[in-house]
Amino acid sequence: MTVRRLSAGLVAAALFTPGLVACNAAGTPQAGSSATPTASGSAAPTASGVNSDAKQALLDSTREISNGNFRFTMSGAGSSAEGQVHEPSQSAEMRITIGQPTDDLAMKLDLIHAKPDSWVKLELGGKTANSIPGVQKLNLGKYQHLDQTRIQGNRNLGFDFDKVDPAGSAVLTQGITDVRETGEGTYAGTLDVSKAAEAGSVDPTVVTALGPQAKSVPFTAKLDPQGRLSEMVVQIPAAGQAAAQEIRITYSDYGNAAAAQKPAADQVVEAPAELYNLFN
Numbered sequence: 001m002t003v004r005r006l007s008a009g010l011v012a013a014a015l016f017t018p019g020l021v022a023c024n025a026a027g028t029p030q031a032g033s034s035a036t037p038t039a040s041g042s043a044a045p046t047a048s049g050v051n052s053d054a055k056q057a058l059l060d061s062t063r064e065i066s067n068g069n070f071r072f073t074m075s076g077a078g079s080s081a082e083g084q085v086h087e088p089s090q091s092a093e094m095r096i097t098i099g100q101p102t103d104d105l106a107m108k109l110d111l112i113h114a115k116p117d118s119w120v121k122l123e124l125g126g127k128t129a130n131s132i133p134g135v136q137k138l139n140l141g142k143y144q145h146l147d148q149t150r151i152q153g154n155r156n157l158g159f160d161f162d163k164v165d166p167a168g169s170a171v172l173t174q175g176i177t178d179v180r181e182t183g184e185g186t187y188a189g190t191l192d193v194s195k196a197a198e199a200g201s202v203d204p205t206v207v208t209a210l211g212p213q214a215k216s217v218p219f220t221a222k223l224d225p226q227g228r229l230s231e232m233v234v235q236i237p238a239a240g241q242a243a244a245q246e247i248r249i250t251y252s253d254y255g256n257a258a259a260a261q262k263p264a265a266d267q268v269v270e271a272p273a274e275l276y277n278l279f280n
Contacts, residue, residue, distance in 0.1 A: 054189075072166065073250045079096070082095055085166075109122055117145065119145050190216040
């Protein structure tokens, strides 16, 4: 396993890439859930078979996300993340875990963005962590201040306040190929993840490996009482050597997220070259 394959990519790239992150000591992908959601209930399909009302409800459910004031979680493919985005203060925070201590390589990141600054606290573990060049300079237990000129456009360490959703749920819902309401505020159907690849949510190599399956990936979704997306679960099928994976995304506290807190000065050091090399 290479270090690059464990990079966070705002988590989304790792989470939407089955088997990319979590490998055991033998380097084989860890199995994930392969359940397929069941879709039932009344529907008013269009000529293409898509329930237009249900799809529109899901498209509308992502609009509040673009306001950039929410908490979120993501999990899948041996990774998890939680955090908050607070556009009013131009700040965001993410806590990311990639892999397990028993894997060849595992990573924990605490990323804080308070425009125009960014910091990351990094913890590298796993059986091969000590072989990473400069690991002693990375596992410091302190926040490392990032040079914005070196992380501009870097999806691992940077944050784009023009694209505030780490999961890209709006793009995912636009790729819906079939959907029906299964209960009050609950939906199930399929989506075309190859369209999500255009936004960087799914690694193009995985889309290629999925082949025709990429056009019809099962998902379920839940909306809160205000019609806002609260949960989306995507079932990525097995592809090539990668096991099937369940990707779970949740949103909460719309309009009530807090500004990210900058780390204390005595807990900050400047990021060394080894950090940038790790994620580039």
